[in-house]
Amino acid sequence: MQYLINIRGKLVDLRKPRVMGILNATPDSFYEGSRVQTEHEIARRTNQIIDEGGWAIDVGAYSTRPGAADVTEAEETDRLRQALAIVRREQPEAIVSVDTFRPAVARMAIEEFGADIINDVSGGNAQGAFGGEEASLGEGDNEMFRVVARAHIPYIYMSRAKDIETMLLDFAQKTQLLHALGQKDIILDPGFGFGKSLDDNYRILASLQELQAAGHPLLVGLSRKSMIWRLLGSTPDDALNGTTVLNTIALQRGANILRVHDVRQAADAITLCGRIEGLKI
Numbered sequence: 001m002q003y004l005i006n007i008r009g010k011l012v013d014l015r016k017p018r019v020m021g022i023l024n025a026t027p028d029s030f031y032e033g034s035r036v037q038t039e040h041e042i043a044r045r046t047n048q049i050i051d052e053g054g055w056a057i058d059v060g061a062y063s064t065r066p067g068a069a070d071v072t073e074a075e076e077t078d079r080l081r082q083a084l085a086i087v088r089r090e091q092p093e094a095i096v097s098v099d100t101f102r103p104a105v106a107r108m109a110i111e112e113f114g115a116d117i118i119n120d121v122s123g124g125n126a127q128g129a130f131g132g133e134e135a136s137l138g139e140g141d142n143e144m145f146r147v148v149a150r151a152h153i154p155y156i157y158m159s160r161a162k163d164i165e166t167m168l169l170d171f172a173q174k175t176q177l178l179h180a181l182g183q184k185d186i187i188l189d190p191g192f193g194f195g196k197s198l199d200d201n202y203r204i205l206a207s208l209q210e211l212q213a214a215g216h217p218l219l220v221g222l223s224r225k226s227m228i229w230r231l232l233g234s235t236p237d238d239a240l241n242g243t244t245v246l247n248t249i250a251l252q253r254g255a256n257i258l259r260v261h262d263v264r265q266a267a268d269a270i271t272l273c274g275r276i277e278g279l280k281i
Contacts, residue, residue: 001015001212001254002015003015003216003217003256005154005185005187005217006152006154006184006185007095007116007117007153007154008116014217014256014257015256016270016274017251017255017256017257017258017270017273017274018055018056018256018257018258018270019053019054019055019056019257019258019260019263019266019267019270020054020055020056020057020058020097020219020257020258020259020260021048021049021050021052021054021056021057021058021260021261021263022058022060022223022259022260022261023042023045023046023049023057023058023059023060023083023087024060024061024063025037025042025059025060025061025079025080025082025083026060026061026062026063026071026079039082039086042082042083042086042087043086043089043090046086046087046090046091046094047090047091048263049094049263050091050094052263052264052267053263053264053266053267054094054263054267055095055257056094056095056096056097056116056117056257057087057091057094057095057096057097058097058098058099058119058259059080059083059084059087059096059097059098059099060098060099060100060119061075061076061077061079061080061083061099061100062076062099062100062101064121064194073102073104073105076100076102076105077104077105077108080098080100080105080108080109081108081112081113084096084098084109084112084113084115085113088113088114095116095117096113096114096115096116096117097115097116097117097118097119097156098110098115098117098118098119099119099121100118100119100120101120101121101122101125101126101144102126102144103126103143103144103146103147106118106120106144106147106148107147107151110147110151110153115153116153116154117153117154117155117156117187118144118147118148118151118153118154118155118156119156119189119219119259120144120155120156120157120158121158121189121191121194122144122158123157123158123159123160123170123174123191124142124144124145124157124174126143126144142177142181145177145178145181145183146181148178148183149178149181149182149183150182152182152184153185154185154186154187155178155183155185155186155187156187156188156189156219157171157174157175157178157186157187157188157189158189158190158191158194159171159174159188159189159190159191160191160194160195160196161191162195162196162197162200163200163203163204164203164204164207164210164211167190167204167211168210168211168213168214171188171211171214171216172214175188175214175215175216186216187216187217187218187219187256187257188211188214188216188217188218188219189218189219189220189221190204190208190211190218190220191221192204192205192220192221192222192225192227193221193225193226193227198226198227198230198231201225201227202227205222205246205249205250205253207253208220208250208253208254208255209253209254211254212254217256217257218254218255218256218257219255219256219257219258219259220247220250220255220257220258220259221258221259221260222243222246222247222250222258223243223247223258223259223260223261223262223266224236224239224240224243224261224262225239225243228242228243228246229242240262240265243260243261243262243265244262244265244266244269247260247265247266247269248269248272248273251269251270251273252273258270
């Protein structure tokens with residue numbers, strides 16, 4: 001399906017899938033290899049994402065892994081200011097996504113650093129309820145929706161629903177609300193690993209193509225998550241091969257954006273899957 005989103009006044013066609021590289025300006029994200037905090041580390045990671053074929057850089061400063069320490073809004077803001085300044089310095093033309101659930105933090109990133117996309121893993125819940133369906137299936141306060149709608153930039157909405165049918169209903173309700181507020185570009189994320197059991201995650205992946213009925217591009221974030229390494233009896237450090245396998249399956253089922261730690265491997269998967277699709281008769 002053809003999906004066009006507006007980035008800085010230019011239409012981006014997501015028929016060819018894209019890679020979003022993760023930059024975690026945190027000390028405690030679940031995958032240790034993704035954590036960057038010093039100026040040198042942030043600069044190196046920024047350039048690595050672009051050099052390896054990344055389309056966008058997703059910058060986050062609040063770890064949502066189970067058991068992670070709470071981070072105040074002020075601390076998240078300070079971390080993001082440092083990281084975004086370096087990202088913009090190193091790669092001024094890069095598409096920058098900001099991973100936050102706080103409307104005030106999103107507003108700062110947009111106004112001070114020209115954030116191109118807001119990636120909200122809370123389902124629009126400014127209290128940061130990451131663990132269950134109530135976060136996305138409740139009404140919430142909608143302030144994040146208003147922030148992105150006023151800014152006219154793409155918004156990534158993540159659902160906590162545990163099955164495809166409920167997720168489609170959630171997507172329909174929230175996209176209707178977003179459209180009513182004037183939001184144009186919406187990217188949907190099925191929220192692998194958020195409020196879902198191991199079997200929930202794999203059932204959703206198996207039926208991922210059904211989410212195309214929602215009519216919006218799909219972002220898939222499977223990278224090194226516990227649904228991979230717990231099933232294989234390993235660790236996040238050993239989950240690259242499993243990540244590539246599941247990313248490939250996601251591409252075959254309609255994923256438009258892969259959010260990953262390992263950019264080159266995801267870009268290779270897109271190239272190879274694209275070759276197969278291009279040769280189908």
